Amino acid sequence: MKKLDKKQSLTWVRGIGLLSLFVMLVFISSCNRDFENTLQQEYPNDTANVKDGKHKVLYLILDGVRGSAIKTLNPPNLGQIVRKSIYNYDGLIETKSNAVTNALGWATSLTGVTSDKHKVATDDFANNQLTAYPTLFTRLKQANPGLRTASIAATAAFNSNLAVDATAKVDGQNDDAKVKDGVIAELKRDDANLVVAQFHSADVAGEMDGYTDSSPAYVSAIEQLDTYIGDIITALRARSTFANEEWMVVITSNKGGVIPPQPGDEDLGAFGQAIRNTFTIFYNPKFLAQFIPKPEVNSIPFSGSAPRLLSNANTRNVLSAGNNTTFGNFGTSGDYTLIFKVRADHASVGGYPPIMGKTVNFKTNNSGWVIFTNGNDWNFKANGTQQFGGPPSGTNRSFRDGIWHTIAIVIYKEGNNRRVKGYQDGKLVGSPFTVTVNMSSTTPFTLGNIPTAESTVGDLNILLREVALYDVAMPEATLLKYMRKTEVLPTDPNHADLIAYYPLNEGSGDTVTDQSGKGAPTLKFSRAENWSSFLDTSPWLSPPVTDAAYGVVINNADIATQIYQWIGVTPPSSWELDGKVWRLLYTDIRNN
Template sequence: MQINNIMRVKGMMWVLLGGLATWTACNKGFDRTLTPGDYTDTTRAIVKNPKVLFVIMDGARGVSVRDANTPNISALTDHAVFSWNSITDTDIGDLTGWADLLTGVHKAKHSIENNSMDNNNLNNFPVFFKRIKERAPGIRVAAFSSSDALGNNLTAGADVNKTFADNDEAATTAAVTELAQDSAGLVMVQYNGVDASGAQYGYDLSVPQYRAAIFQTDDYIGKLLTALKARKSYASENWMIVVTSSHGGAWTIPPTEDDHTILSNPKINGFTIFSTPVYLPSFIDKPYTGNRYMGKGVHLYGKDASAVFASINDVNRNYDIRDGGGLTIEMKIKVQPGANGDYTYANTAVLSKRATLDDGDPGWAVVLNQKGWRLNIGQNAPGRTANMIVDGADISDGNWHDIAASFVYDTSAKTMHVRTFTDGKFNKDLDITGSGNLNNTAPLLLGYLPYAGSYPAPDVYVTELKVWTSAATDQNIADYACETSMSASHPLKKAIAGYWTGTDGQGAVLKDKSDNLSDFSLKGPYGWFNFNDLICPASPDNIAGLMPQPVDVSRQILDWLQVSADLRWNLDGRVWTTRYVSMNNN
């Protein structure tokens, strides 16, 4: 028994000695883990109390504020996420703009439209002050509105809510007093002077009164910033300064600045600045809006004897659909507002290979309908005479678009489908199997085609018209849609039946660049006109999603104040992020 005890003691000693050796070896290894260097000790960083100064400049167009280069607003961009091309609501009534800013949702949810509070939905989508008070009741919220309508309708949930009968200076004085309070948390100040000046004299920096109003508001903002930095507790606080506009204002911009997208609408051109010392500068520029397309083309318009159109007598039947084959039609088109003045049309043919649009007349025609385009196909089979329609997409923005239709024959299934595309994107597919022989002897016509059900007359430019005696794949269309000339590498180049650039610039014909050499003959009082526009522009929804909007502001403020946004709130806004200054600099 004693020997066993002695052996156990010796075993424990060896374990301890082994462990000690292992511990020593490991420590020696850790000593060499970090190479010598100058390392920042981030443990000294102090967590600061987040607070927000929120300034609204009604009627301040982003490009005007940018070009004014005022001292205080411009200085904020040194440490900010900012954009001079924010997109506000198309309803530029004050109440709608304010509601977007303060609820974090669009008018489809808050239901404040046409500058009216009637039928509003604030019970379900309240002003974000309420969200703050529910989640962080200790944050003091103060609202100082130059416009009484704002304070009386939307900011009643603030701890301090004062209005000043369109007196921006009085609003500034009250806000400066609030900023001197230790308890200040979220301080909102709304200014009306820029909007009032724009409404009276014009919303552009070239207007002296509008320019003066921008500089005056910048001076007020300077006073707010001075008061903020004079706070006794400023060093231990983390302030975000938000300066934004609820809407822009009407102004006629130069044609060279108009890209026919929502970014060229002065009424909804705002600006947004999220500034804080910990941000590195991050400028949100205009996104890609389309390729630039320049040339000299013919304006196709009018009807009857006054019509400007072009035709080819298709005696060689170059544009027939071959047995067991297909056909692809593609062209660039720029639709004008037309006689209605709003881009709306009804069954207005712009390219046709049929005698009329009457039911039972075989062939096809590209027609404008409502604000889009469609392919109208005339059947020619027993018991099937009604026109078949394959819709395209909206092309009513005044820009150039690429539209295409492909007749696709499936040899195994013995079926024929028609597929439409706009700017390279697939639109619709229609099975036209059994529709009969669509080929005919009618001329290939660009422009006016007489039909009783058409209104108004065409008002368009057409270029880069191509007809292939083969079906293009979806990928073929997508790959080449936005090119402004036919590439030598185009996979259907050998199947080309006709190619008219439409940018000859002179003469009485549109020359065919294909081997068929079938030129369009121009008819009527035609002329050649220069154009310089966008082609394949991004959709308004896509552009809006890439730029700051008023609904983002409350979401950004909630995030800064560390108030978590509940998914059940169904907010439309997003948080804009950027890189941060080193913690060692704070």
């Protein structure tokens, strides 16, 4: 064999290296193939003419399939598809209190507006407003009468109410296998443009056997649907014109299904209601994978305004009931619960500055009660003689950390004894004690540093919110459940027992007012008004989920808007669509 010189050797090695790299890339590509990458490299912009017929949509609706079930089960075909999709498992079909039905879910998914507008509430479509807010089929027919649209539905009511203007309608006769066959037949047509299919078997199984991830019938139905999806995708790829077309595959559920609630579900609003839980996938083999998660409950901000109550050795600014000397008295009998939110911002504490109470002096044998700062913790004291305090049970958690906390005091009867106990963030603080003293005082009820002999020194800097006083000893289970909430609602179980409720969210002015309707006194700043805005997260609070938080995931109302954008129809403002367009990222940077 002829010996190669240095230059020839280098050329040979480079050639072998490039060949090896090429073989490796081909191998990886074949192992990770979803759809064949036969779509055009350049994509038209968002205003592409609908008449070009190249941007097409395959839209599959799986009734009653919870997004969280898909996440848990990870069916093989869907699991492969999401690798080239923008998708979520925590989508929503309606975020309001409207009762969810199949028809409502279909209508929202096809019109791009919620039931507040389309008015489809029941499966008989009574009193609907679909003329004012028509479906995709009607809108696209108006945009281009020659565009072929097809609806293949397992449920007859789907076609008869929502697909009136579809070019072709196929009755699946309550048989999802026939729906699958109908979709495949439609995809064999050269002029197929929008193909919509409605599958119903998973919802039937859920109604019969439950919508849980462990329900055999429900799981089996989802697995069968996944097989159908695989068959449909294969048929799509087999189109003779596929290489010259640009298909977006949309797979979603029209609604979820009722399952036993999990701990903390109530704190998540619509996210915690399994009946509203959907999933949505926008698939194209050129898409970069984008998973859209729901917001974490502990990351939902508590925001608004609160009174900032400051004090030092020379100055105090408090909120006080003024000349009212009876409000807030706990006396020698009766049950009470006091709950409030506090954020302690002071850096250090000398002395024992109060947070709130009704006492003129809490050192020894003085009537009334007080909650005060003691180092890094808070204490409750009755009549200057009996008290508890310290960090919450089983923790070293400081209350003076610049984070919002919930504090509660419960006065209750146990046998023949009157007892007092305290909680912070769902944990018992200190040890309950039997109270044998009078917890009434002529000192006005005060929020902030009460001027007593014990509080003449020590800086205090706190924000207070949501002060609620009840004339009942709230059961511990209820108390621990509601301590995380950041507002008192009429639906709360002890709402009728309120004596006073001060949200402390006015944001301006020198007074705060009672919102319980029970005539509690107005509280007034002792000096100038002092309000602070805040936007905080706290692991101890569960603020209500806002519409903005719901909007961070794909909602079913977004789907029609996304389809219009893909096909090249720009919806005018007169359509009043509720959905938004999600940005589609491509693997080829030239398409960004």
